[in-house]
Amino acid sequence: MTAICACLAACGRSEAPRSERPVPERPAILLVTLDTTRADAIGPEAAGVETPAFNALAASGRRFRQAYATVPETLPSHTSIMTGLYPGGHGVHQNARSLSKDHDVVAEVLKNKRSYHTAAFVSSFVLARRFGLARGFDVYNDDFPAGRSERTATETTDAAIAEITTGDQGAFFLWVHYYDPHYPYTPPEPYRTRYAKNPYLGEVASMDEQLGRLVQAFDARARRLNVPSAIVVAGDHGEGLGEHGEAQHGNLLYQATMHVPLVVVGPGFAPGVVDAPVSTRRIFDTMLDWNGFKALSLREAAGAPNEFVLGEAMKPFLDYGWQPQVMAVSGKFKAILAAQVETYDLAADSSEAHNLGSAANLPAAVRKALDDYPIPSAAAETAPVALDDEAKRRLASLGYVSASAAPVVRRGAPRPADMTSLFGVLDQASGLFVAQQYAKVIPMLERILAADPYNLGVALQLAASYSALGQTAQAETMFRKAAAMAPDSPDVRLYLALHYVRGADWAQAAPILEQILASAPDRLPAVEALATIRERQGRAPDAIALWQRAFALRSPAAPELAHLGDLEMGVGMTDPAIASFERARALDPRGFRRDLDLGVLYLAARRFADARDALDRVPASDPRYPMALFKRAQVSVLLHEPDAAARIDLARKKADATTRELITNERLFQNEKRPGG
Numbered sequence: 001m002t003a004i005c006a007c008l009a010a011c012g013r014s015e016a017p018r019s020e021r022p023v024p025e026r027p028a029i030l031l032v033t034l035d036t037t038r039a040d041a042i043g044p045e046a047a048g049v050e051t052p053a054f055n056a057l058a059a060s061g062r063r064f065r066q067a068y069a070t071v072p073e074t075l076p077s078h079t080s081i082m083t084g085l086y087p088g089g090h091g092v093h094q095n096a097r098s099l100s101k102d103h104d105v106v107a108e109v110l111k112n113k114r115s116y117h118t119a120a121f122v123s124s125f126v127l128a129r130r131f132g133l134a135r136g137f138d139v140y141n142d143d144f145p146a147g148r149s150e151r152t153a154t155e156t157t158d159a160a161i162a163e164i165t166t167g168d169q170g171a172f173f174l175w176v177h178y179y180d181p182h183y184p185y186t187p188p189e190p191y192r193t194r195y196a197k198n199p200y201l202g203e204v205a206s207m208d209e210q211l212g213r214l215v216q217a218f219d220a221r222a223r224r225l226n227v228p229s230a231i232v233v234a235g236d237h238g239e240g241l242g243e244h245g246e247a248q249h250g251n252l253l254y255q256a257t258m259h260v261p262l263v264v265v266g267p268g269f270a271p272g273v274v275d276a277p278v279s280t281r282r283i284f285d286t287m288l289d290w291n292g293f294k295a296l297s298l299r300e301a302a303g304a305p306n307e308f309v310l311g312e313a314m315k316p317f318l319d320y321g322w323q324p325q326v327m328a329v330s331g332k333f334k335a336i337l338a339a340q341v342e343t344y345d346l347a348a349d350s351s352e353a354h355n356l357g358s359a360a361n362l363p364a365a366v367r368k369a370l371d372d373y374p375i376p377s378a379a380a381e382t383a384p385v386a387l388d389d390e391a392k393r394r395l396a397s398l399g400y401v402s403a404s405a406a407p408v409v410r411r412g413a414p415r416p417a418d419m420t421s422l423f424g425v426l427d428q429a430s431g432l433f434v435a436q437q438y439a440k441v442i443p444m445l446e447r448i449l450a451a452d453p454y455n456l457g458v459a460l461q462l463a464a465s466y467s468a469l470g471q472t473a474q475a476e477t478m479f480r481k482a483a484a485m486a487p488d489s490p491d492v493r494l495y496l497a498l499h500y501v502r503g504a505d506w507a508q509a510a511p512i513l514e515q516i517l518a519s520a521p522d523r524l525p526a527v528e529a530l531a532t533i534r535e536r537q538g539r540a541p542d543a544i545a546l547w548q549r550a551f552a553l554r555s556p557a558a559p560e561l562a563h564l565g566d567l568e569m570g571v572g573m574t575d576p577a578i579a580s581f582e583r584a585r586a587l588d589p590r591g592f593r594r595d596l597d598l599g600v601l602y603l604a605a606r607r608f609a610d611a612r613d614a615l616d617r618v619p620a621s622d623p624r625y626p627m628a629l630f631k632r633a634q635v636s637v638l639l640h641e642p643d644a645a646a647r648i649d650l651a652r653k654k655a656d657a658t659t660r661e662l663i664t665n666e667r668l669f670q671n672e673k674r675p676g677g
Helices: 003-012 052-060 074-083 106-114 153-166 199-225 282-289 315-320 364-372 389-397 420-434 438-451 456-468 472-485 490-502 506-519 524-536 540-553 558-570 574-587 595-604 608-616 625-638 644-653 657-665
Strands: 028-034 062-064 117-121 139-141 172-178 229-235 262-265 272-274 309-313 325-330 333-338 340-345
Touching: 028 074, 028 199, 028 282, 052 199, 052 229, 052 262, 074 106, 074 282, 106 117, 106 172, 106 282, 117 153, 139 153, 153 172, 153 199, 172 199, 199 229, 229 282, 315 456, 325 364, 333 364, 420 438, 420 456, 438 456, 456 472, 456 490, 472 490, 490 506, 490 524, 506 524, 524 540, 540 558, 558 574, 558 595, 574 595, 595 608, 595 625, 608 625, 625 644, 625 657, 644 657
Parallel strands: 028 172, 028 229, 062 272, 117 139, 117 172
Antiparallel strands: 062 262, 229 262, 309 325, 325 333, 333 340
16 A cells, blocks of 8 residues: 555544554553644753753653644644544544544543543633543543633643542543643743743743643552553644744644644653654554554654655635645655645754745655645535534634634635735634624724635625624625625525524515525524524424524523523423423522522422422512412412411412412412411
8 A cells, every 4th residue: 555545544534443462551641732832842952941841751751853733723633633533534624623423532442442541631612522522531621710711731730630649540541731832821920920031931831840740640640550651742733923924823834833742751662852753643543552452653653664744724724715735744844735835844944934846856645645635625614513602702712713604715715824914813803703892893804805805704794793783784785795705605695694683674584594494404593593583473382493403502501591491481381491491590500580480380390399499499589579479379288388378378468469369369278277277
């Protein structure tokens, strides 16, 4: 089999059971992933920063000097680490997507095939369990302090050490993810002062201190249980820091964002340094190799005949319709394909300042891998995991916002490397749009569209911003422009329907939304908009069915569940209404104000004890307190409580115009003696 065939098989395969060798003693495995950490920002060769914990691991293990991420974004890069696949194989090309259940993650293999206890502690909402990497973990800790979307390395380490020190399983796999060197760079003291001129390095140094604590606790556990240990520490991607015009990451494939640190300490990895290019996807194979599975570990992959490294940056293509980007590294040469080929001699030109173009003598298999790399479908891949507004805000707060419309894919689209002047304003505009700051975002969107006139997502955001501000004429002009860009786009129809829903012409949205849902039943914004319309039309059963569909696609908030409960209660759907109110109360016990409604529903369902408890929670300050007392008296009689007569009397004393007549006519009260009677 040629190298290119093997490479493409790795891109596209579904992970099959691997052949096994005799099982060695299972090591305790620690995987630490360092988010947004450049290869030149940590380790013994890093300039201007002290990282003693990482350096100690590098001295005792194998350091891979030319390790590469598969994608310069957190979720897809980690997905490659956990599955051993390039993105073309696992299908996750951007953040806010979800890994298919067709692909095993390493925790599933270790747990199911080798009986490992598995635990993960992640530091960013980008890796929350909803995105698919939690499978196979006995513990998946993605708990962030209230109101935050990330936590510090100190907070994550504290949680991980608590797990390490309390467990007694010998076969133990622990994944810890640190997020600290991520923009904005705000290291804690003393690193803030020590690295005042370079706070990015300050965050790396602070993270390294926590790495030292973690490794010390992990090693102590392995010694206590007398099991061998294995440790892998790797960056998930780097940070541009202004190189090649990229301040952060996600848009380009240069060394600043793709070249990452990697060190392995464990069986078969003698101390030393490896200069051959390797992919972080081989971490998956390395962990399986330690457990007797036949797999091409980092040890064998480094320098293997015909082995080369691939990578991609598809975000600009999937979000804006710009050229797709693919990278290959073979020996000392690195090639980037984005409509044209850039080639760099990394040994002589590590900063990638001198593009050799097609003049470099790339192996034929490498050039074929670039040409044949599977490009995702923009129309299929731009639909993210169904997210509620809170989840979108949390991602936006971390700087991760993807386009909500499939882009216009066209010949002659710009190369991302030629559009660097827009990177910052695109990110800022996306964040403002998600935050619904429409007046502020309009000038930015207009500027972007002037520079990139076929950016459909920006055109639709601009139309939606005008619509939200009530600027109907400007909105409809922009909708016509978007329709001219993409005449058959369902996204244009969806945004137009949402525009109608906001205004007096909301009925015009219904047939558009029905058409969209006929071909895409799970298009969440369309489901929610049509549910709103059905409510306005008085079609409560249809609205209920649509809201239930929406909440199956995303996690509802407590007020949304209470609203659904109201609708269900209004049409006599007692049991579904109870379920909705119960879920709302479970999500927000302190903010729940519907105990009277819940008590009435329990009473209708003849769940008298539950009705009693719910009605007892209604405070005297509630305007409907007289009704709560009346219903509580009914329940008291039905439960044969000894104080039923007293409760009837209290209901009479506190009665209002509505309940006074109800009490008088209530047959349940006729035979109850008044207190002292």
